[in-house]
Amino acid sequence: MTWRIRGKKMLEKIRSEILSRREPSKPCIAICVSTGCTSLGSLELVERLKEELEKRGLTDKVDLKLTGCLGFCELGPRLTIYPGEIPYFKVKPEDAEDIVSQTIIKGQIIERLLYVDPSTGERIRRLEDIPFYRYQYRLLLENNAKIDPKNIEDYIALGGYQALAKALFEMKPEEIVEEIKRSGLRGRGGGGFPTGVKWETTRNAPGEPKYVLVNCDEGDPGAFMDRALMEGNPHLVLEGLIIGAYAIGASQGYVYVREEYPLAVKNITLAIQQAQEHGLLGEDIMGSGFSFHVKVHRGAGAFVSGESTALMSAIEGRVGEPRLKYIHTAVKGLWDKPSCLNNVETWANVPYIILRGADWFRSIGTPDSPGTKIFSLVGKVKNTGLVEVPMGITLRDIIFKIGGGIREGKKFKAVQTGGPSGGFIPEQYLDTPVDFDSLTKLGSMMGSGGMIVMDEDTCIVDVTRYYVDFLFQESCGKCVPCREGLKQARKILNHICEGKGTMEDLETLQDLSELLRNASLCALGTTAANPIMTSIEYFRNEYEAHILEKRCPAKVCKALVAYYNNPEKCQACGICLRNCPVQAISGEKDIVHVINQDRCIRCGVCFAVCPFNAVEKYSPATPPPAKYGVKVVRRKKEK
Amino acid sequence: MAGLSKTEILLKGLEILSEYYSLGLDKPPLSLELKRLKEEALRYMEALKQIRRKEEALKEVVKEIRGVNEVVDKYGENPSALIQILLDLQAKNHWISKIALLWISERLRIPLSQIYQVVTFYKAFSLKPRGKHLIRVCLGTACHVRGGPKIMEAVERHLGISRGETTPDGLFTLESVNCLGCCALGPVMMVDDKYYGNLTPTSAVKVLDKIRRGESEK
Numbered sequence: 062m063t064w065r066i067r068g069k070k071m072l073e074k075i076r077s078e079i080l081s082r083r084e085p086s087k088p089c090i091a092i093c094v095s096t097g098c099t100s101l102g103s104l105e106l107v108e109r110l111k112e113e114l115e116k117r118g119l120t121d122k123v124d125l126k127l128t129g130c131l132g133f134c135e136l137g138p139r140l141t142i143y144p145g146e147i148p149y150f151k152v153k154p155e156d157a158e159d160i161v162s163q164t165i166i167k168g169q170i171i172e173r174l175l176y177v178d179p180s181t182g183e184r185i186r187r188l189e190d191i192p193f194y195r196y197q198y199r200l201l202l203e204n205n206a207k208i209d210p211k212n213i214e215d216y217i218a219l220g221g222y223q224a225l226a227k228a229l230f231e232m233k234p235e236e237i238v239e240e241i242k243r244s245g246l247r248g249r250g251g252g253g254f255p256t257g258v259k260w261e262t263t264r265n266a267p268g269e270p271k272y273v274l275v276n277c278d279e280g281d282p283g284a285f286m287d288r289a290l291m292e293g294n295p296h297l298v299l300e301g302l303i304i305g306a307y308a309i310g311a312s313q314g315y316v317y318v319r320e321e322y323p324l325a326v327k328n329i330t331l332a333i334q335q336a337q338e339h340g341l342l343g344e345d346i347m348g349s350g351f352s353f354h355v356k357v358h359r360g361a362g363a364f365v366s367g368e369s370t371a372l373m374s375a376i377e378g379r380v381g382e383p384r385l386k387y388i389h390t391a392v393k394g395l396w397d398k399p400s401c402l403n404n405v406e407t408w409a410n411v412p413y414i415i416l417r418g419a420d421w422f423r424s425i426g427t428p429d430s431p432g433t434k435i436f437s438l439v440g441k442v443k444n445t446g447l448v449e450v451p452m453g454i455t456l457r458d459i460i461f462k463i464g465g466g467i468r469e470g471k472k473f474k475a476v477q478t479g480g481p482s483g484g485f486i487p488e489q490y491l492d493t494p495v496d497f498d499s500l501t502k503l504g505s506m507m508g509s510g511g512m513i514v515m516d517e518d519t520c521i522v523d524v525t526r527y528y529v530d531f532l533f534q535e536s537c538g539k540c541v542p543c544r545e546g547l548k549q550a551r552k553i554l555n556h557i558c559e560g561k562g563t564m565e566d567l568e569t570l571q572d573l574s575e576l577l578r579n580a581s582l583c584a585l586g587t588t589a590a591n592p593i594m595t596s597i598e599y600f601r602n603e604y605e606a607h608i609l610e611k612r613c614p615a616k617v618c619k620a621l622v623a624y625y626n627n628p629e630k631c632q633a634c635g636i637c638l639r640n641c642p643v644q645a646i647s648g649e650k651d652i653v654h655v656i657n658q659d660r661c662i663r664c665g666v667c668f669a670v671c672p673f674n675a676v677e678k679y680s681p682a683t684p685p686p687a688k689y690g691v692k693v694v695r696r697k698k699e700k
Numbered sequence: 701m702a703g704l705s706k707t708e709i710l711l712k713g714l715e716i717l718s719e720y721y722s723l724g725l726d727k728p729p730l731s732l733e734l735k736r737l738k739e740e741a742l743r744y745m746e747a748l749k750q751i752r753r754k755e756e757a758l759k760e761v762v763k764e765i766r767g768v769n770e771v772v773d774k775y776g777e778n779p780s781a782l783i784q785i786l787l788d789l790q791a792k793n794h795w796i797s798k799i800a801l802l803w804i805s806e807r808l809r810i811p812l813s814q815i816y817q818v819v820t821f822y823k824a825f826s827l828k829p830r831g832k833h834l835i836r837v838c839l840g841t842a843c844h845v846r847g848g849p850k851i852m853e854a855v856e857r858h859l860g861i862s863r864g865e866t867t868p869d870g871l872f873t874l875e876s877v878n879c880l881g882c883c884a885l886g887p888v889m890m891v892d893d894k895y896y897g898n899l900t901p902t903s904a905v906k907v908l909d910k911i912r913r914g915e916s917e918k
Contacts, residue, residue: 096880097882097884097885099895100885100888100894100895100896100897101885101897134882134884134885135884137885279879279881281879282840282842282843282844282883283840283841283842283879283883284879284881284883285879285881285882288881320787320824321877321880321881322881323893358783359783359784359787360783360822361783361786361787361822361823361824361825362822362823362824363821363822364878377780378778378779378780378781378782378783378818379782379814380817381821381822382821437842437884439842439883439886440841440842440845441845441846445842445883445884445885446884477841480841481841511841511842511883513841513842513845524841524844524845527841528841531878535878640902642854664850664853664854664857664901665850665901666854666901666902669850669900669901669902
C-alpha cells in the first residue's frame with residue numbers, strides 16, 4: 062500500500078494505523094545483519110531460523126526482523142527476542158532449532174546464549190545489566206535494534222518524521238537554525254565546529270541553489286560509527302538532512318558514501334526512494350510546499366575526499382583534491398554555491414533536538430560539548446564494538462568500564478583517538494574527560510570517533526610509522542609540505558624501525574611536524590603532525606630504545622627481533638617445523654627444534670602455532686646461540 | 701569468401717589452374733605450380749584468420765561500448781556522473797579498459813587526460829584486468845595492531861604474489877584496503893563480497909585453499 066503523507070495529522074494517523082496492525086504480543090526475532098555480524102555468519106542463521114519456523118508452521122506467527130548494527134560486534138552474531146527483550150550472543154546457525162523450540166514456543170531462556178559477566182561468571186538476562194551497555198547513553202544507536210532499515214514503517218512506528226512535521230508546520234526556518242545554535246551541537250566529523258553557525262552562514266550566503274550534504278566518507282581506519290548509522294537507521298539521517306535543507310533553504314542534497322560500504326549505499330538509496338514514495342521527500346514535502354531532492358554519490362576510495370572541499374570536487378565528478386579555503390564552502394562550495402556539509406552523526410542528532418528541544422540536548426554531556434558521541438572502541442580492548450557515551454565521560458571509563466579493560470591481562474599502553482591524524486594518549490591522561498577541547502589540548506583530537514586501544518605488545522614507533530605511511534599514501538600531492546614532508550618522515554621512521562636511526566632523527570621529525578602543521582594546505586597535512594608529535598612527547602623512551610639499544614620494547618619491529626626456540630620448553634612436536642614457510646627450522650622426533658637465524662624471515666608463524674609457548678622473541682635480535690641435537694625434556698602440556 | 705574450407709580453397713585453386721592450362725600457360729611443371737598454389741592458399745587462409753581476429757576484436761569493442769552506453773544512459777551525459785559511471789563499470793567488469801575510457805570521454809565530452817587523472821587518483825579503479833576472486837586484506841589501524849600485516853604476508857607468501865598483483869592462473873587478485881569497517885573483528889580479510897574475521901595467518905591461508913579447491917571441482 063502506498064500512502065502519501067500530507068500534513069502532521071496524517072502522519073499521526075498513519076503511525077497509529079501501523080501500530081494497530083502490530084500485535085505487541087507477537088514474538089519477534091531481531092537479528093543483526095550488518096557487516097560485522099554477517100561476517101560471523103548471521104545470514105546463515107537467518108536461513109536456519111526461517112527453515113525452523115516453516116517446519117513448525119510458525120512462519121506467519123513469528124516476525125523475523127533483520128536489523129542494523131547493535132554495537133557489540135565482538136560477540137556477534139547478535140540476536141534479540143521480543144517480547145521480553147532477551148539478548149542472545151554468539152548465536153550459531155545450529156542454535157536456530159533451540160531458539161524456536163525453546164524460547165519461541167515454550168518461552169524458556171537458553172542459558173548458554175546469554176552474556177557471561179567475565180568478572181562474576183554470572184549469566185546476564187537483561188541488556189542494561191551488561192557492563193558494556195550499562196555505562197552507555199544510547200541515543201542515536203538505540204533504535205538500531207528495533208528497526209528494519211529496509212522498512213520505513215518501522216521508523217515511523219517509533220515516532221520517525223515527527224520532527225520533520227514539527228519543523229515544517231510549526232517552526233520558521235530561522236527558528237530551526239536558532240534552536241540548533243542554542244543546542245550547542247558541534248560537528249561530529251571531528252572538527253567540532255558549531256553546527257548552527259554553519260547552517261546560518263549557508264542560509265545567509267548569497268546564491269541559489271543552495272546545497273546540503275552528508276559526509277559518510279568514513280575513511281579513518283578503525284572507525285565505523287557512520288557505517289552503523291547509515292546501515293541501521295538511514296531514515297534518521299535522512300530526516301535530519303531534510304530538516305536542515307528546510308532551515309537553510311536548500312533544494313538539493315547529496316549523500317556521499319564510501320564505496321567500501323556497499324550495504325550503507327543500498328540502505329540509504331532505498332530509504333530515499335521510500336521517503337519519496339510517501340511524500341516525505343521530493344516535491345511539496347508533506348503538503349508544506351517545500352521541495353527537496355536527494356542523490357547518493359559513492360566515493361571511490363580516497364581518504365582525502367572526506368575533506369569538505371575535496372568531497373565537493375568529487376561530487377562534481379573530478380579528482381577529490383582539496384583547495385584553499387579563503388572562502389568557506391558554506392559560502393562557496395559545490396559548483397561554487399553555498400553548501401552545508403555535515404557528518405552522518407551530526408545530521409542524526411537533528412531530529413532529536415527539534416523534537417525534544419535544545420534545553421534537553423544541553424542536559425546531556427558537557428556545557429561546551431553537549432550531547433552524546435559514538436566511538437568505535439577497537440584494538441586490544443576486551444569488548445570491542447560501537448559505544449555511545451555522553452560527552453565528558455573519561456577515557457578510563459570507556460576503556461575499562463565499557464571496554465572491560467585490556468585483553469589477556471596485558472598492560473595498557475596508549476589509546477589513539479581521531480584516526481591516523483589523531484594522537485596517542487598515555488596512561489597518565491586517562492582521566493581526561495572526552496570532549497572536543499580536552500582531547501585537542503593533549504595533542505590529539507576527537508576526530509570522527511575511532512578509539513584504538515594499544516597494549517604493551519603494540520610498538521608505538523611502528524604504529525606511528527604505520528600512520529605516516531598511510532597519510533603519505535593518501536596525500537593527494539597538491540601541496541609540497543604534505544607530499545614531501547610525509548615522504549621524509551616516513552623514511553626516517555622506517556630507518557628507526559630497522560634499527561638504523563640516530564638521535565638527530567628525532568629532532569628532524571619534530572621539525573618536519575612543525576612544518577606540516579603550519580604550511581600544509583588541508584587538514585590531512587596539518588594534523589599529520591599529531592601522531593609524530595605525541596608519540597615523541599609521550600613515548601620518547603621507545604624511540605630511544607630503537608635508536609640506542611637497537612631494541613623494540615614491544616618486540617614488533619622485524620629487524621630488531623629474533624625468534625628463539627627455548628630448548629627447555631620445546632617438546633619436538635614438529636608443528637613449527639611443518640608450518641615454517643622457509644624451512645628455517647630443523648629437528649626431529651625427541652630432538653629440540655632449532656631455528657636457523659640466517660634463514661628465518663621473522664614471519665612469527667612458529668611463535669603463533671607453538672602449543673607449548675616454547676618459541677620466544679628476543680629484542681635486541683641476539684638470541685642465545687643455537688645448540689643442535691639436544692634431547693627433549695618432557696613436560697606436561699601448558700594450558 | 702569467409703565460409704570456405706581448406707579443400708574448397710584447394711579446388712578453387714585447381715580450377716584456376718585448369719584455366720591456366722586452357723590459356724596455354726602450362727610452361728612450369730604441374731608439381732611446381734601446385735606448390736605455388738598451395739602457398740597462395742595458405743597465405744589466403746592466414747589473411748582470413750587475421751580478418752577473423754579483427755572481427756572478434758571489433759565485436760569486443762562493440763560489446764564494450766554497448767556496456768558503457770548502458771551505464772552512461774543510466775546517469776545521463778552529465779560530466780559530474782563520471783565517478784559513478786566508472787564505479788559501475790568497475791563493478792561490472794572488475795577493470796576499466798582503454799576503449800571504455802575513450803568512449804566515456806567521447807560521450808561525456810570530458811578530455812581523456814581528465815578521466816585518466818580520476819581513474820588513477822581513486823583506489824577503487826583498476827586499469828588492469830583483475831583475477832576471478834578479489835582478496836582485500838584490511839590493513840586499517842585496528843587490524844594493524846591485531847596482526848593484519850602478518851595476514852598480508854602469509855597470503856602474499858602463499859599465493860606467491862605481492863599486493864596489487866594477480867596470480868598467473870588468473871584466480872586471485874590481492875589488494876590491501878585501509879578499513880572495511882569491521883574493526884571489532886580484526887584482523888579482517890574480504891574475498892569478493894564475503895568477510896572473514898578474527899583471522900590468523902594459518903586460517904587466512906585455509907580460506908584461500910578452500911576457494912581454490914571449490915574452483916578445481918567446478
